[in-house]
Amino acid sequence: MKNGKSSVGTPKRASWSGGWASLRDFEVLHALIETGKTTAAAARLGIGQPAVSRMISQLEARFGNPLFIRDGAGLSPTADALAIYEEVVAILASLNRIETFSSSSSAAGSLRIAVPPTIAHCLLDELTAKFLIEHPGIHVTLDVITTPQVLEYIIDGRADLGLAELRLSDLPTNVRKIPYRRSQYVCALRDDHPLASKESIDPIDLHDLPFIALVKRNSARAMIDRHFSKAGSAPNVVVETSNAVSAINYVAAGNGIAVVNSFPLTRIKREHVIYRPFNPTIFGELDIYLASGSRARALPTLFAEFLKQNSVPKDIYSDPI
Numbered sequence: 001m002k003n004g005k006s007s008v009g010t011p012k013r014a015s016w017s018g019g020w021a022s023l024r025d026f027e028v029l030h031a032l033i034e035t036g037k038t039t040a041a042a043a044r045l046g047i048g049q050p051a052v053s054r055m056i057s058q059l060e061a062r063f064g065n066p067l068f069i070r071d072g073a074g075l076s077p078t079a080d081a082l083a084i085y086e087e088v089v090a091i092l093a094s095l096n097r098i099e100t101f102s103s104s105s106s107a108a109g110s111l112r113i114a115v116p117p118t119i120a121h122c123l124l125d126e127l128t129a130k131f132l133i134e135h136p137g138i139h140v141t142l143d144v145i146t147t148p149q150v151l152e153y154i155i156d157g158r159a160d161l162g163l164a165e166l167r168l169s170d171l172p173t174n175v176r177k178i179p180y181r182r183s184q185y186v187c188a189l190r191d192d193h194p195l196a197s198k199e200s201i202d203p204i205d206l207h208d209l210p211f212i213a214l215v216k217r218n219s220a221r222a223m224i225d226r227h228f229s230k231a232g233s234a235p236n237v238v239v240e241t242s243n244a245v246s247a248i249n250y251v252a253a254g255n256g257i258a259v260v261n262s263f264p265l266t267r268i269k270r271e272h273v274i275y276r277p278f279n280p281t282i283f284g285e286l287d288i289y290l291a292s293g294s295r296a297r298a299l300p301t302l303f304a305e306f307l308k309q310n311s312v313p314k315d316i317y318s319d320p321i
Contacts, residue, residue, distance in 0.1 A: 210256030
């Protein structure tokens with residue numbers, strides 16, 4: 001007894017005494033527990049019986065306690081050995097999954113995608129359908145939202161992947177951007193419009209003409225307005241809409257002309273609607289956005305790689321990046 005307290009009955013706690021154990025050491029322990037004999041463990045692993053005995057002795061020395069009780073029938077694992085065994089089983093199972101890994105292994109679970117309406121209906125519906133045929137083991141949720149919301153959805157964790165033309169000066173540290181498509185803005189007009197015969201359209205050509213504008217919160221609206229102001233042109237805005245597909249509906253109905261991003265809009269043929277280059281040229285960039293760092297996941301990255309690999313061929317107004 002020391003200081004009124006007895007030290008009798010306090011068990012010695014096992015602890016690692018230092019030094020590195022290799023994966024092979026733990027494979028030996030795993031085999032020995034499952035076979036119960038050093039000869040059988042050696043045969044399973046394709047090594048000599050002395051090597052098995054040596055590795056177990058080294059593990060016991062590092063651990064500080066016996067791992068096996070030797071009896072006439074073979075070796076029986078201690079509680080410590082079985083605790084290590086449970087961890088080793090999980091490690092070996094993970095390694096086996098890695099060894100048998102294929103790209104289809106990451107195509108499981110759910111994928112949440114956030115995109116503006118034009119990107120959804122003129123591009124992503126088609127590509128996502130193709131992706132699901134190639135990878136049928138997943139579930140897709142497609143949120144069709146406004147362009148500014150795409151980044152919010154990625155940051156908040158409401159979406160795993162987004163496509164949008166955002167024109168950002170700074171990117172949040174937990175978001176990764178993958179460039180996808182560079183395209184130019186065009187004038188959309190009916191084929192019977194007086195300006196249809198022109199090879200390209202200048203801002204001054206649209207002065208006082210009925211015009212379908214994007215809403216002011218759209219980042220492209222400010223650029224288009226600056227070109228009109230610089231040229232001294234003041235189109236007669238009859239409709240303001242939040243997306244290009246809606247703008248084309250008004251153009252097709254004969255309500256006016258619109259200036260819109262060519263991609264992916266021009267992929268969808270609309271009766272009586274034609275497109276002409278807008279001068280001076282305005283370029284836009286469509287990018288893929290993903291969560292990065294600790295929130296990065298295999299499935300959204302697989303889908304992003306699929307989008308890049310299945311990129312729409314170059315056309316007169318846009319190029320894959």
